[in-house]
Amino acid sequence: MDLHVREEKIVRVSSNVRAPVNGIHLCVKGRYGHDFVHHGGRLREPQVRRYLLDGGIRPPNAPRGQWTTVDWDTALDIVARRFATARMEAGAEGLGVLASAKCTNEENYLLQKLARQVLGTHNVDHCARLCHASTVAGLSMAYGSGAMSNTLKDVAEDAAAVFVIGSNPTEQHPVFGTMLRQAVRRRGIPLVVADPRAIDLTEFAAVHLRHRPGTNVALLNGLMQIMLTEGWHDRTFIGQRTEGFEAWCTSLVTYTPARVAQITGVSEAQLFRAASLLAHAKPMAVIWAMGITQHTSGVLNVLALANLQMLLGNLGVPGGGVNPLRGQNNVQGACDMGALPNVFPGYLSVPDAAARELFASAWATTPAPRPLFPEVPGLTVTEMIGAAGQRALRVLYIVGENPAATDPDLNQVKAHLDSAEFVVLQELFASNTADFADVLLPGAAWAEKCGTFTNTERRVQPVRKVVNAPGHARPDWDIVCELARRTLALQGRSATGPHAGWDYASPDDILIEIGRLCPSYAGITPERLSRGESLHWPVLDANHPGTPILHVEHFSRGKGKFHVADHVPPHELPDHEYPLLLTTGRVLPHWHAGEMTRRVPGLLALCSQPLVEISPGDAARLHIADHDALRLTSRRGEVWAVAHVTDRVPPGVVFGNFHFPDEANVNHLTQAALDPVAKIPELKVCAVRVSRVQSFPPGPL
Numbered sequence: 001m002d003l004h005v006r007e008e009k010i011v012r013v014s015s016n017v018r019a020p021v022n023g024i025h026l027c028v029k030g031r032y033g034h035d036f037v038h039h040g041g042r043l044r045e046p047q048v049r050r051y052l053l054d055g056g057i058r059p060p061n062a063p064r065g066q067w068t069t070v071d072w073d074t075a076l077d078i079v080a081r082r083f084a085t086a087r088m089e090a091g092a093e094g095l096g097v098l099a100s101a102k103c104t105n106e107e108n109y110l111l112q113k114l115a116r117q118v119l120g121t122h123n124v125d126h127c128a129r130l131c132h133a134s135t136v137a138g139l140s141m142a143y144g145s146g147a148m149s150n151t152l153k154d155v156a157e158d159a160a161a162v163f164v165i166g167s168n169p170t171e172q173h174p175v176f177g178t179m180l181r182q183a184v185r186r187r188g189i190p191l192v193v194a195d196p197r198a199i200d201l202t203e204f205a206a207v208h209l210r211h212r213p214g215t216n217v218a219l220l221n222g223l224m225q226i227m228l229t230e231g232w233h234d235r236t237f238i239g240q241r242t243e244g245f246e247a248w249c250t251s252l253v254t255y256t257p258a259r260v261a262q263i264t265g266v267s268e269a270q271l272f273r274a275a276s277l278l279a280h281a282k283p284m285a286v287i288w289a290m291g292i293t294q295h296t297s298g299v300l301n302v303l304a305l306a307n308l309q310m311l312l313g314n315l316g317v318p319g320g321g322v323n324p325l326r327g328q329n330n331v332q333g334a335c336d337m338g339a340l341p342n343v344f345p346g347y348l349s350v351p352d353a354a355a356r357e358l359f360a361s362a363w364a365t366t367p368a369p370r371p372l373f374p375e376v377p378g379l380t381v382t383e384m385i386g387a388a389g390q391r392a393l394r395v396l397y398i399v400g401e402n403p404a405a406t407d408p409d410l411n412q413v414k415a416h417l418d419s420a421e422f423v424v425l426q427e428l429f430a431s432n433t434a435d436f437a438d439v440l441l442p443g444a445a446w447a448e449k450c451g452t453f454t455n456t457e458r459r460v461q462p463v464r465k466v467v468n469a470p471g472h473a474r475p476d477w478d479i480v481c482e483l484a485r486r487t488l489a490l491q492g493r494s495a496t497g498p499h500a501g502w503d504y505a506s507p508d509d510i511l512i513e514i515g516r517l518c519p520s521y522a523g524i525t526p527e528r529l530s531r532g533e534s535l536h537w538p539v540l541d542a543n544h545p546g547t548p549i550l551h552v553e554h555f556s557r558g559k560g561k562f563h564v565a566d567h568v569p570p571h572e573l574p575d576h577e578y579p580l581l582l583t584t585g586r587v588l589p590h591w592h593a594g595e596m597t598r599r600v601p602g603l604l605a606l607c608s609q610p611l612v613e614i615s616p617g618d619a620a621r622l623h624i625a626d627h628d629a630l631r632l633t634s635r636r637g638e639v640w641a642v643a644h645v646t647d648r649v650p651p652g653v654v655f656g657n658f659h660f661p662d663e664a665n666v667n668h669l670t671q672a673a674l675d676p677v678a679k680i681p682e683l684k685v686c687a688v689r690v691s692r693v694q695s696f697p698p699g700p701l
């Protein structure tokens, strides 16, 4: 996108025909969502709680008290001293870092380097945990790589059929949503949508499978059982490129159409029609997002999709593949950079001794800390918040994330953050999480700094500074460098390894270091980016053309592996006390906790209320009319909302979002039940009670 700037302000955004991904398309947030950059509420100066200047001790459970504006040296020294002291007193396991999928690759690389090299801990994670953690885990098990296998363009142009399951691209990936609609309209390819809600895309679908939330494995096994019975599977592909097929086939026997129809609520005829469409069009591309991943069965869901594409031989070709649409602008990059507790940059595994050795020598300091790196992975997002609440973590450094609004079971999260000893928040705004912070560091937004982002199709693209940050706000990479240098000095350590120092003149220097340590980024250089090249990793050297399609001749792990995946019901289902199933997600004009989009008047005008979708039947039974005020209650909390009576949701299901202020945020209702492997919370299913209330609670929106 091109930013038009006048007198230090972005005045307009336009698309660029030459833009490799979106061309002339921009979504409403791309075109109009930039107002937040210049919003008067931006953090301009560092702030610390008064007590930190008056001796620095806050008794447990005492309020954090007043904010005071300080200069950068004061704020950075306070944080660095806490880092060094906590490391000395509690050991490396006493610290944790939440990195940011809104920040650049360079910034995420530095955040995990800070955690591992300076603080000595693998306690580094980010919102991918709440998002595609199941995808990364499941696809790694099946194929050896957790990333999207194909490109947006080849899916839109070459797929002979498309299966969209648990993804609402017209609202959540609107540019791609448009490309998909055009593929159906212009090329006439069949589209199968599996979603409990009648999302906009269902208008274009040949079949809409409206299964019950949380019954994805049963649905997919049912479809595959039909394909097998009918002999529609790709025997050559299965024979040459996969393993585990026979044992897996046996596991499907019980997924008869009758049983699957009973579990999912989808008729046998619909199952048969969908199976036939998907199996007879080759290549067929599978697309998924949070409707698949955010379940206690998240990894099983992904394994079932991986099985489907091997069964039909739809891998390694344009127009096929496994296409998990990643969410945040740079969540793919934050994962690639190792802002995860179990992998270093380039997905080198923490438990692997050779990987630890590689980074120990690259980032070596004298004196060397002992042990260099723990061999066990660190804590995840939800685990770190819990540990901070128990004070097992003594310092939590949060950059560009808002866990006090986006994590499940917020009453519990807030209690933990409240009793945490020391929380540093680096943000654009005083978000919900700022209430629980001891230090607030003002970061620069994307238009105010340089670096790279990696999009959902593994394509690395530059972002360039066009305006200055407000006040004394600084780019996140610069703040991380300051903290690292100051902490190392307090620890009496100096850099000796070839990539151990922190004196980067610019993000380009950081990208060069990334290329040296991360083979899939080896050929992504500042020179190539400035020549306008935008490449899909792996890019193995300076002349390598990049890899738009993965798994072409063999899988990253050699053979693709069929995994048995059995239906497991969601953790909490409706009962007589909480009779409705709440599923949560997003709407087009807003972004997550809304810190940015609620500061954009044009977007707020498009959606200004926390709407909850409820079916006409349920609404009638509860005497609810459109736009009535509602109270939603779960075992964990309550929120208010505005009724949107619509048959987009099936009877028994309500759909809410987390875009509006605290008392309207559905995460007070959601639960922290986790997938056992990926540790992703079940944000897509919990049980609630809904009632009409006389009026909306007072308070600002």
Ligand SMILES: Nc1nc2c(c(=O)[nH]1)N[C@H]1C(S)=C(S)[C@@H](COP(=O)(O)OP(=O)(O)OC[C@H]3O[C@@H](n4cnc5c(=O)[nH]c(N)nc54)[C@H](O)[C@@H]3O)O[C@H]1N2
Binding pocket: 131, 165, 166, 167, 168, 169, 171, 172, 173, 194, 195, 196, 197, 199, 212, 213, 214, 215, 216, 288, 289, 290, 291, 292, 326, 327, 328, 583, 584, 585, 586, 587, 588, 589, 590, 591, 592, 684
């Ligand atoms: N406008 C906007 N766009 C965004 C974002 C945003 O906040 N706002 N966030 C970005 C991020 S980080 C992400 S991760 C993506 C998320 O993008 P999506 O995953 O597309 O969005 P969601 O609304 O979370 O959920 C998608 C769908 O899952 C369905 N669903 C619920 N339960 C089930 C189930 O059991 N099975 C199936 N098959 N479907 C189910 C819901 O009905 C919903 O339509 O969006 C990205 N894009």
Ligand SMILES: Nc1nc2c(c(=O)[nH]1)N[C@H]1C(S)=C(S)[C@@H](COP(=O)(O)OP(=O)(O)OC[C@H]3O[C@@H](n4cnc5c(=O)[nH]c(N)nc54)[C@H](O)[C@@H]3O)O[C@H]1N2
Binding pocket: 100, 102, 103, 127, 128, 130, 131, 132, 290, 294, 327, 328, 399, 400, 401, 402, 403, 406, 407, 408, 426, 427, 428, 429, 431, 443, 444, 445, 446, 476, 584, 585, 586, 591, 592, 593, 594, 595, 596, 658, 666, 667, 670, 683
């Ligand atoms: N109920 C429910 N909860 C969910 C989900 C769901 O579907 N349902 N989805 C989950 C998913 S998929 C995701 S990805 C998470 C998202 O969870 P979060 O990442 O916590 O959500 P955001 O609101 O995007 O928070 C990003 C923050 O970064 C700040 N920011 C933006 N740019 C920069 C920058 O350059 N530097 C710094 N320092 N800060 C910056 C913004 O002001 C914003 O407050 O939410 C999860 N929570």
Ligand SMILES: [Mo]
Binding pocket: 127, 130, 131, 132, 326, 327, 328
């Ligand atoms: Mo996400």
